[in-house]
Amino acid sequence: EPDFVTPWNVRQACIRSLEQGYTSYTANSGLLELRQEIAKYLKKQFAVSYDPNDEIIVTVGASEALYVSAQAFIEKGDEVILPNPSFLLYEAVLNLAGGDIVPVDCKMENEFKLKADDVAEKITDKTTAIILNSPSNPTGAVMDKEDIKAIADLSMDHDFMIISDEIYEKIIYDKKHYSPAKYSDNVITINGFSKTYAMTGLRVGYLNANETYSEELFKIHQNSIACANSTAQKGAYEALTGPQDEVHKMVNEFKNRRDLIVSRLNEMGYETVNAEGAFYVFPKIEDPDFVKKAADAGVVTVSGAAFGSNGAGHVRMSYANSYENIEKAMNILEERVVNG
Ligand SMILES: Cc1ncc(COP(=O)(O)O)c(C=O)c1O
Incomplete structure (x- = not known):
């Protein structure tokens, strides 16, 4: 995790929220003002439109968003394409949901970038989803735009879902991050504040997805955790709207x-x-x-x-x-x- 301390303005916002007694439940899908800022950010950064009312959910870190996505859409016997190597939590949440993992190698000769051609070879009629993670834990690889776009096209042609974990989106050097949500409707995008704002312990993340997905995701989120921590959400709002x-x-x-x-x-x-x-x-x-x-x-x-x-x-x-x-x-x- 980042070795930096959470920026002071974010910590101050959390302190202020406690001083003001802001300790009740928020809306299940998160503070509306935070969702609105997330929607603005997505629009500005990636030119994608999500309705803050019902297409964005504030979660307990990206981790909860991953769990909810797998629980909502992966059934026993479904095949899920997973980059190999990849972050350990993916395998764990897929196993909990009962999905069958179909690994696809990220080769060193390709600088560990996941290639669309390698993904295409793994698609079957049981393919339900693919998990993307660019920039990647554990390799640091950043996928090329062409591959993101080609995989987005495959998701539409073969009707599977992309779960795109973009938690390291801001920690990127001399390269641009591309989100598959720009090119396909079949995407659940996962992001959060842990890495960009060094606030891992505050546990705030979010997901955005079209209404076809968000309704199911919301059911599991609402009935398992109610809402993300109110104080931490105030911090996240300051993180997004304050100085960068x-x-x-x-x-x-x-x-x-x-x-x-x-x-x-x-x-x-x-x-x-x-x-x-x-x-x-x-x-x-x-x-x-x-x-x-x-x-x-x-x-x-x-x-x-x-x-x-x-x-x-x-x-x-x-x-x-x-x-x-x-x-x-x-x-x-x-x-x-x-x-x-
Ligand atoms: C690729 C990836 N996704 C998700 C997470 C979890 O993030 P969060 O703290 O938002 O739950 C991590 C944390 O290490 C990660 O490396």
Whole structure:
């Protein structure tokens, strides 16, 4: 998670809401003023229109939005195409819903970007959905516009749904984020405040989807969690409407760290893609003991295989830590793991 503290203006908005005793339930789908701002943001950023009254739901993080999407639309025996490797929660929510996972490899030769041609090969008459995640956890890959658009077209031609997890949409370097919602009606878009505004513990996310989907999503949301936390929603409103300089600062800092970690890993001889978003790199490291050796030396990494079979032979490293600590960690790896 981001190592930054939630911007002060956001924390202040939360404090103010508590001081004013703003501690009741909000509307089930979230504070109307927050939904209205989300609708404005979506329009401005991606040129898509969603009705704040019934096509946007404020959720308890992107996590709840993922859970609700799977519960609402995935039945036993449905096939769901899943990038391999991908964020662990996807497999978990699909398993809970009873769906069959159809993995599609995100290849290193394609900089781990999911390619529409590879997706097309996996479509059957049981395909119900695909989960997209650009920028990606665990690889940092940012999908190309052509692939987003082609997969959006496939979703219309073959009548399946796209669940697009866009939580890292703002943490992106010299690249533009494209949302499939611009090109297909069959999309549930998931986003949130955890990463962009460093507010993971406040637990606010949202989803937007056409009414055909949002009605079912709303039923599960309403009957499971009632509404997202009222104070945190006030913070989220301030995050969206207040100054954005902290976000720009964080993204610049992430980019400097990305440059550092990629160049140091490449110097050590580990082939590493220059990840274009999120805060992860996914170097090729075939030593099966690397993660343990690094941990013993004081550097925490995660085996790529934890994110899917195609992650084997890679290690996920997060650079959500200070520049100085990343330098220190790279020195430790170089001295004690690579040359040790
Ligand atoms: C790809 C991805 N989606 C969703 C989430 C969950 O986000 P939230 O804190 O909004 O539940 C994470 C958190 O690590 C993530 O990496």
